[in-house]
Amino acid sequence: MFRFIGRRFLQTIPVMLIIITGTFFMQRFVPGGPFTAEKAVTPEVLHNLEAYYHLNDPLWKQYMDYVWDLCPKRFHPLALVNGLDFKAAFGIDFRPSFKYPNRTVNEIIADKLPVSLELGGWSLLVALGLGLPLGILAAVKRNTWIDYLCSSFAMTGICIPNFVLGPLLVLAFAIHTGWFEASGWYSPIDRVLPCLTLGSFYAGYIARLTRGGMIEVLHQDFIRTARAKGASEARIIFHHALRAGLLPVVSFLGPAAAGILTGSFVIETIFQIPGLGREFVNSALNRDYTMVLGTVILYAGLIVTLNLVVDVVQVWLNPRLKFE
Amino acid sequence: MVSLSPKKLPQPMPVPEPAERGQSLWSDAWRRLRKNHLAVAGGIFVVTLFLLCFIGPFFSQRYEVQNLDLGASPPSDAHWLGTDTLGRDLLARLLYGGQISLSVGLIATVVALAIGVTYGAMAGFSGGKTDIVMMRIVDIMYALPFTIFVILLMVFFGRNIFLLFFAIGAVEWLTMARIVRGQVLSVKRMEFIEAARTLGFGRCRIIFRHIIPNILGPVIVYTTLTIPSVMLLEAFLSFLGLGVQPPMSSLGVLIKNGADSMEEYWWLLVFPGAIFSLTLFSLNFLGDGLRDALDVRTSKD
Numbered sequence: 001m002f003r004f005i006g007r008r009f010l011q012t013i014p015v016m017l018i019i020i021t022g023t024f025f026m027q028r029f030v031p032g033g034p035f036t037a038e039k040a041v042t043p044e045v046l047h048n049l050e051a052y053y054h055l056n057d058p059l060w061k062q063y064m065d066y067v068w069d070l071c072p073k074r075f076h077p078l079a080l081v082n083g084l085d086f087k088a089a090f091g092i093d094f095r096p097s098f099k100y101p102n103r104t105v106n107e108i109i110a111d112k113l114p115v116s117l118e119l120g121g122w123s124l125l126v127a128l129g130l131g132l133p134l135g136i137l138a139a140v141k142r143n144t145w146i147d148y149l150c151s152s153f154a155m156t157g158i159c160i161p162n163f164v165l166g167p168l169l170v171l172a173f174a175i176h177t178g179w180f181e182a183s184g185w186y187s188p189i190d191r192v193l194p195c196l197t198l199g200s201f202y203a204g205y206i207a208r209l210t211r212g213g214m215i216e217v218l219h220q221d222f223i224r225t226a227r228a229k230g231a232s233e234a235r236i237i238f239h240h241a242l243r244a245g246l247l248p249v250v251s252f253l254g255p256a257a258a259g260i261l262t263g264s265f266v267i268e269t270i271f272q273i274p275g276l277g278r279e280f281v282n283s284a285l286n287r288d289y290t291m292v293l294g295t296v297i298l299y300a301g302l303i304v305t306l307n308l309v310v311d312v313v314q315v316w317l318n319p320r321l322k323f324e
Numbered sequence: 325m326v327s328l329s330p331k332k333l334p335q336p337m338p339v340p341e342p343a344e345r346g347q348s349l350w351s352d353a354w355r356r357l358r359k360n361h362l363a364v365a366g367g368i369f370v371v372t373l374f375l376l377c378f379i380g381p382f383f384s385q386r387y388e389v390q391n392l393d394l395g396a397s398p399p400s401d402a403h404w405l406g407t408d409t410l411g412r413d414l415l416a417r418l419l420y421g422g423q424i425s426l427s428v429g430l431i432a433t434v435v436a437l438a439i440g441v442t443y444g445a446m447a448g449f450s451g452g453k454t455d456i457v458m459m460r461i462v463d464i465m466y467a468l469p470f471t472i473f474v475i476l477l478m479v480f481f482g483r484n485i486f487l488l489f490f491a492i493g494a495v496e497w498l499t500m501a502r503i504v505r506g507q508v509l510s511v512k513r514m515e516f517i518e519a520a521r522t523l524g525f526g527r528c529r530i531i532f533r534h535i536i537p538n539i540l541g542p543v544i545v546y547t548t549l550t551i552p553s554v555m556l557l558e559a560f561l562s563f564l565g566l567g568v569q570p571p572m573s574s575l576g577v578l579i580k581n582g583a584d585s586m587e588e589y590w591w592l593l594v595f596p597g598a599i600f601s602l603t604l605f606s607l608n609f610l611g612d613g614l615r616d617a618l619d620v621r622t623s624k625d
Contacts, residue, residue, distance in 0.1 A: 022473070023476065026480065027480065155609075159552075159604040163563045167579075167583035167597075168597065171590065258469060265475075265564060280472075281566075296472055300469050
């Protein structure tokens with residue numbers, strides 16, 4: 001098992017390198033730079049700025065220096081607990097931001113990432129908390145009105161995109177009834193609408209996957225054996241069927257987590273949430289080289305790590321897939 | 325038939341009437357699809373929307389004509405779905421926006437289809453090391469956060485609609501490649517491929533003339549399911565202000581504008597949102613219906 005994890009981990013290194021290289025050079029080969037659209041800067045100031053950000057070095061040297069700054073140089077994961085300090089924890093330095101010269105990208109990330117993670121975490125909980133029960137119910141009561149109700153609920157969640165659902169929820173529950181605030185991220189109640197909006201698609205998808213997986217498993221021989229031995233319906237569902245029935249859901253969790261992370265760009269815009277997603281879109285528009293790179297690498301790292309975890313959980317749940 | 329040889333050919337044996345008329349895969353699938361009312365309704369909705377969006381603008385008011393005196397007005401006889409803040413007719417803008425959204429959906433899907441089918445068929449047909457390398461590349465690309473890359477592409481290279489097609493198509497082909505490869509692997513061991521090879525046909529001919537027609541089922545199903553996800557991605561980008569640019573509009577742009585002014589003018593959000601959601605609904609139901617109809621495994625009932 002450790003060999004499997006180790007090998008999967010080694011595979012992530014080229015992926016990360018491709019992402020870093022691709023983003024780095026893509027930014028540099030497009031016209032315009034971080035200082036072009038700004039209010040006119042005198043040539044001297046421009047020169048000093050370029051010197052400060054090492055923009056005068058040859059490109060390959062800038063690239064090598066940057067990659068070296070990114071390389072993990074120590075391993076103190078506990079330092080992440082107080083304030084998400086990637087520099088203290090792994091020695092990863094994302095450099096100063098171009099847009100906010102007196103702040104480093106590390107600081108901005110430490111500031112904004114917790115908000116996005118909280119949004120994503122709650123949304124994932126919404127997705128699982130709604131999707132799994134609905135899917136199991138639909139599978140157990142297959143082809144009854146309960147099934148149709150659950151399935152159409154799931155389809156509704158899938159087909160109403162979050163940028164439609166979000167404003168509609170705001171219109172209905174914030175503006176008309178006044179139960180929630182239309183935007184902001186202050187009190188716990190402010191979490192409700194954004195997380196529902198972001199989680200609904202994944203709730204619907206998970207419900208469908210669970211229904212499909214459970215129906216397939218409930219048809220198999222070992223379920224009939226369990227029934228013949230007189231196991232209760234609840235025990236059959238939760239003890240025998242669920243483990244295999246959840247496999248499609250588990251393999252979907254990797255893409256789902258990635259989707260929730262990128263989906264938060266829109267949610268953060270709709271609800272004015274001060275998270276990393278909105279920061280990323282703005283920094284791309286501002287050509288904030290280091291900020292774009294930092295966020296892309298962070299998101300990619302998160303997604304790659306989550307995929308790794310999902311792979312391991314999948315093999316652990318399904319003994320037929322060996323850790324090869 | 326014109327016989328070229330001067331010799332008289334033997335008369336062909338009369339073909340005996342088959343005892344039971346066999347049904348081809350396609351007529352069978354069509355019969356099953358028609359029984360699925362949701363899928364049929366979805367199909368009808370999509371076709372209607374398509375016709376409306378591409379023919380309707382000839383009859384409706386011009387989408388870009390402003391009427392600043394009118395401003396935003398609720399649905400009325402003159403403007404069935406109301407007007408936006410610049411006094412433009414919402415129905416006309418919806419039809420035009422739908423035209424752009426559907427075109428993006430179709431063209432980007434065709435791009436994804438072309439890349440995915442060719443790549444997957446090559447990998448599956450070649451087998452061995454080539455296959456391993458090609459699929460490993462797909463695996464690696466799967467791990468890339470593509471939405472982020474599309475955002476970067478759109479930001480850096482101007483918000484060009486052709487780039488949009490390409491960028492979205494380049495993202496969506498991966499799953500198609502996997503599906504096609506799996507199918508090709510199962511088809512290529514069959515006897516008729518062996519026969520084609522024995523006849524000395526080239527690789528390309530075997531792949532495109534013999535293998536691909538036999539894996540069309542899953543490809544069609546997945547294509548139907550790709551269109552909504554492409555449209556979703558386009559609307560997502562447009563919502564962030566990175567997709568289709570004014571004065572052109574797409575459903576995503578209209579939803580964005582509607583969300584900005586929904587407090588006073590609810591109809592600007594509700595109608596585009598409803599049309600877009602209904603389109604996604606229909607395409608998804610149609611795709612599901614097609615999958616059930618073409619899936620041989622579940623066709624015993």
